[in-house]
Amino acid sequence: MTTPLRQPLTLPNGTTLPNRLGKSAMTEAMADKSDNPTQRHITLYRRWAAGGLGLQVTGNVMVDRRYLERPGNVVVEDERDLAGLTAWADAARSGSARAWVQISHPGRQCPMVVNAHPLSPSAEKLRMLGLFGKPREMTPDDIHDAIRRYGETARILRKAGFDGVQIHGAHGYLISQFLSPITNRRTDEWGGTLENRARFLRAVVAATRTAVGADCPIGVKLNSADFQKGGFTLDECKQVARWLQKDGIDLLEISGGTYEEMSFATATPQRDSTRTREAFFLDYAREIRAEVDIPLMVTGGFRSRAAMEQALTEDGIDMIGLARPICVHPDGAAALISGQAERIGISEDGLTLGRGSWGINAQNWLINLVNTVARVEYYVWQMDRMAAGQEPAPRASRNALVLMLGYLGKSTVRALRRKPRARRRAT
Template identity: 65%
Template structure:
């Protein structure tokens, strides 16, 4: 029997066929203006990616509620006022003959104070990072029902605008992830306690979303393999939630991990950063193998893939169905085309310049502030490359930008965009 290749098509349970096994995973673009709508910057960036060879391009966080953003610059889709701009975005993103899926999300307590001082969360557990986040309000039953409907409304508008699928963001410590984790969900009602109750919100969001888009429209979920925090969402929990999602009819599960407090989705787990495992490419592959044993639904793994050999092995030997790529596509937007035609064996850039020093001040630093700067610096360097491409410029391919400078650029940009947004009038 011939082993699968990353150039092979993939059939989803809903009946849609993907051209190959590559997906551009979601990254926050932060390109919206004060009106929270997509604009020509989104069109330029995604049209560029549409010619890069990926079967699917997934957008960054599209918010379901204008009151709560992951950061200023997020696109918000909560009513049909944004439909014309959304349609233009979808058309540009499909210019190269590839699919565009919208990632729909709610930040929960991971909403910065420049957007809202009192965000919503399952419980009133504050996120303590440099005073950037306010104390959340525990959601009422009405808040929960409203949020569920908002996901469905956004998904329906995505389909109406011409997007080819949606992905429900249930990872990285955002609202659904907060419901799943016993650290952030300390409720004692039907939405908290046992895993079955903690997963109720995700399953309700999926059911409402599926009802809004129909049976033949791809609906995916991005799910943490684990929170990597003591007492949090575990690998065993992830396997069980994946089983429930498969029963419910999900089309694809993308596995990632971590939260703002444990940013494994940026640098891998602490264990993988040690010398004995530093050469491992795919951050979450070993966790994905366990989820693979639990379900047959298509799985995608994102985080750390850089060599063709590792990608081929993940598909042929580990049973992974799709390879998710993110940061490499910010500096090499045509990387997938090169992998498929054989002109590239490895992708991405050396990222040593995106951390403060090496050794005890590098990615393994124990000082929480240094670790925070390094993690944010890596994310924001690639956000800067997306900004360059959104202007029609080529990305910068050397990573010698100062880590602290990149961190300060993020704080300044977020604060200014937040201030402009607060003075704008929203319907």
């Protein structure tokens, strides 16, 4: 059938993506005890590669072994597992999709089980059930070391055969911590004005470009806003987008929120709703579109082909980002493009901690937190199934508390299992 979803997209550096549906990054938590990719990554990405996507962005890969988003993250600091990375790249590229890796540093959003003393632009602790330690304010040396690491990680991934990299600048991780006045209270050249707060991101982009060369596409995932009082705002996002255009990035993915305001994972697609309510960052993306010519990918809430097509044809959006729907419908992209499916993804109403409490309206903050974590873990479980060679189970109901406890338990076991080398260096 004729659909704008089928159109190829040529990026500023000349790379072409074969269609407009991109898998957005999703953390896999499948690395081995040396933080390397495994056969499970290969099976999972081969399954997704068969599903008709134009772009596959991997889950966040860490640039520094001492600081993880969660135990089970892949870490790329050197070339010792180039063969494993190459096998992962081959699997992700085995269908139509181009394969990019998301590179990230968690900053203060590094769980206590990994490191009780994470780094952050300022010593502002993330208060969440005691799961995160008080961060140490980064010294200028720490900052330069982190920038160098992003470049080195990108260089190695490119060498392994990945088609591109995406720098994770969203969701409250390190780059996002630099951008937000709540977590960045510095008074030196890395804090204060927006220009100073954006300096870290721009330096990471520059280091990455130097490392991968002009022919490798570089993307950035950025919050349209943090949705926190005093945090990074839409107006600031527009200015940062203008700078990123000047810096020569190839794709800007728009998202929003942080661990404290998990809008990226909590907004639920509504039935019979307007497409703006379906794709919850679309209004913001439209405003950003008015500011820049960089290709834009918008992620969050897209489920219906109608909303996706309208975003492409009427709102000037270039790529549709999909995360949760392709965990339950791995062939979703092909089904949308061929016209076999009008919508993909599931209603999450069946997943509850207490009747009806799944969602963001729960009265109790603890239930709210459990539900939010469980919502993410439900999809991690679907990825686990695919990684084991099974099909996802979109109709399966899971208890939110079990999912939350499973996350805590598995994280702890994985953290303890990591090679002493990895843990010893986590100081």
